[in-house]
Amino acid sequence: MPPTTGLRARLRAELTTEIKDEARRQLAAEGAPGLSLRAVTRSLGMASSAIYRYFPSRDDLLTALIVDAYDAVGAAAEEADAGVAPDDFGARWRAVGLAVRAWSLANPHEYALVYGSPVPGYRAPPDTVGPASRVTLVMARLIDGAARAGVLDDPPWTPTLPPIGVELRASVRTLVDLAFPNVSDEVAVRAVAAWTQLFGIISFELFGHFHNVIDEVSPVFDRSLLEMGRLVGLSAPRSSSGPTVDVSSAGPGVGDEVPPDGEDEFWHLV
Amino acid sequence: MPPTTGLRARLRAELTTEIKDEARRQLAAEGAPGLSLRAVTRSLGMASSAIYRYFPSRDDLLTALIVDAYDAVGAAAEEADAGVAPDDFGARWRAVGLAVRAWSLANPHEYALVYGSPVPGYRAPPDTVGPASRVTLVMARLIDGAARAGVLDDPPWTPTLPPIGVELRASVRTLVDLAFPNVSDEVAVRAVAAWTQLFGIISFELFGHFHNVIDEVSPVFDRSLLEMGRLVGLSAPRSSSGPTVDVSSAGPGVGDEVPPDGEDEFWHLV
């Protein structure tokens, strides 16, 4: 009995992945603007026009690479999240953040492809939104899970801020309904801030905006991850493991000078 | 004595700005990848080779546009900062943030040029670092100024976080020395977080990552501006000039030809 995938379909699938692999190689070497269809076909030993049998245009090839990149970073985030104790929400948040940054540093051009400037006139097909939201959903699920578990601290300093207005409530309505059913509007907007901060600092690092400002980003990233987690109400990780740890090993007493004003209160504002 | 600016130099300066203006027009219409030297010369009625008398390569023209963009957003930030009472640091922070977002929404392609994915292999000339740091310096000066004035609140929840380690202190050393002489390391790293959050949320909005997540970003942006200001110790603005930014000019940009698909966005990624 012949398999449902004939010989032609198998060859087509193989060549498709081969094209994508070669394209990804060129992407990593030259970046998105340097991705040339003709160079891909040249490397694969085929005619320059043959590639259009598999990808109708350059944008379609880029779309495939975008979907793969979203899937890759999403898988990295999910895997990191699954590798930590499920009830240690602070550690999960940190692990996801570190994983996203690690993937981004390892695949800078693919990161730029999905989180950098979009190609003008390029219309994202609907099949990109699924992979695109994987890493977002990981973070949202973990924050909302902490809230449902009742271990999400009340948002600090909230009483010192003006109450949330109707416009803001309307803006985050779909977000709250979709991903944050157990979370207040206040925490939801803070989650957006933490989410965008994460990618903001990664983009700045990758795109060179830290030159002459910060040389070693790892400690700063780890710390702001902690701060952002604290912002949304996540407590510090119980178990911290990772490439740039050292936060729990503050025993030597070197780094633990008293804060400038010697505050010993817990929250002196709330 | 002949004037230092002869007739030839004057014509050269005029044509240079004319080229840049036309290039900026094409940039706003088609984006950076669609910027064509030949199209620019065509619009100006000159030979295609003549433009190389003024800009040795396409990258040099882009560099000029980058410098101008940095200067424009820097000037917008400085102007907004100067338009608020100097001792109302919360209002200054908010004004600067709103101004940066307003400029970005009004000039999306120029924003993408400077804060989006950099051109691979493109090395920023040293004359870009000056304009590039204008908006950063505005924010740093205002935070440090609040600290020097003694009105910067102590960082909230600091005692609940592990103390700052030696690595983190070393990472922000140059930053603290350079821009935050009156601020603790704790606040300095929070300033970095707030800074990157600001551009992270703007990038997400402009690059389409809020689709199906947040429809009206203005209230969320304003709120997270408040949260980030609070994070670094700035108190809420005493005078708030307006609840939301004016986004009337935020639509399809300036040179808004209708895209072939009848879409309402100028670029479509995710």
Next chain:
DNA sequence: TCCTTATTGTGATCACTGCTCTCGTTAGTG
């Protein structure tokens, strides 16, 4: 088994790009 059909690879070709070169022309300077 045969024959039709759809799919695939190929080379030619088009319009376009950034960029270089040469060749007259002209403004600025001694």
Next chain:
DNA sequence: CACTAACGAGAGCAGTGATCACAATAAGGA
């Protein structure tokens, strides 16, 4: 006035994305 450096124009090169007609071939129905 003469000379040099800057300038504009045109031809040309190598490369690009994309389209086309044409030949070869696998797939599937009669």
